[in-house]
Amino acid sequence: MKSLIRDDTDALDGRIAQRLRRERQDLDLSLEELSARCGVSRAMISKIERGEASPTAALLGRLCAGLGLSLAQLFADESQPPDPLSRRAAQVTWRDPETGYVRRDVSPPGLGRFEIVDVTFPPGARVVFENAWSLRPIDQQVWVLDGVLELTLGDARHRLETGDCLHMRLDRPIAYHNPTDRPVRYAVVLTLEEP
Numbered sequence: 587m588k589s590l591i592r593d594d595t596d597a598l599d600g601r602i603a604q605r606l607r608r609e610r611q612d613l614d615l616s617l618e619e620l621s622a623r624c625g626v627s628r629a630m631i632s633k634i635e636r637g638e639a640s641p642t643a644a645l646l647g648r649l650c651a652g653l654g655l656s657l658a659q660l661f662a663d664e665s666q667p668p669d670p671l672s673r674r675a676a677q678v679t680w681r682d683p684e685t686g687y688v689r690r691d692v693s694p695p696g697l698g699r700f701e702i703v704d705v706t707f708p709p710g711a712r713v714v715f716e717n718a719w720s721l722r723p724i725d726q727q728v729w730v731l732d733g734v735l736e737l738t739l740g741d742a743r744h745r746l747e748t749g750d751c752l753h754m755r756l757d758r759p760i761a762y763h764n765p766t767d768r769p770v771r772y773a774v775v776l777t778l779e780e781p
Contacts, residue, residue, distance in 0.1 A: 598661065598680060602646070603637040605660055609653045610635075624652030625716070642684040647715035656724065656776055658703060662695035670694055685711040692773075703774040707735065707764045714761040724756040725777040733770030736763040746772075 610620050610631075621628045626648050633639040634649070641649070643657075650660055661678045672694040679690045685708060692702040728737060729751040737744045740758035754760075764770045 598678065599640055600637050601663065602641070602660060603635050605662075605664070606631070606649060606653070607635040609655060613653065620649075620652050624648040626652075640683045643682040643687065643689075643713050644684070644715060651715075656701060656778060657689070658691045658693065658695065658701040658776070661691055664696070666695075668694065668696040670697060682713065685713055687711055687713060699778045701774075701776040701778065703776070705772050705774060707733075707762065707770045707772070709764055709767045709769060712761065712763040714759065716759050724779070725753065726756050727751055727753045727775045729773045729775070731771045731773060733764070733768060733772075734766050735770045735772055736765050737761070738763070 610617075615623070617628045617631050620626075620631055626645060630639065630641075630645070631649070634641050634645075646657060646660065650657055658678075661680060663678070672692060677690050677692055678695075679688060681688050687708060688706045690704040692704050693700060728735070728746065730746045730748055732748055734748075735746045737746060737752060738761040739754050744752055746752055
């Protein structure tokens, strides 16, 4: 399996483009219908599907919410057969072009209802996912491995420090913020329920 490293953005953007288009078509949604579902313009969805734009985390979150996918499902390489062992070299790593945050999908793709993601969040960075992941219920736990993370879920604000873990249901807007001058590293564990 070809390893996707941080510098292999074009290959991952191409796979994201193909997956978005296929998922939209499988749901029999026009560009306009997906736009209405997720609040992303038809023109932007079209650009992403053609591989002409590198979407941000917030934008991908909105698209995934409209399609009922998690980000890990969007990034997964479906051309590879499922394997219960996820080697570090084969784990998909993606950098948000807007904030520079880096996420690595640790779990073996396509197996089970759980996903583990390793995130390194730069100093001062903020990402807001405005849409609830409404088409597919998702429970999430965030475990801070090193540093400080401010997490806002709806109206509730939490300050998580090294070793803290927060469980939540992704049914409201969520914001991640690193209020410090050094990176924060945390793990995200998602439990996906059937739609």
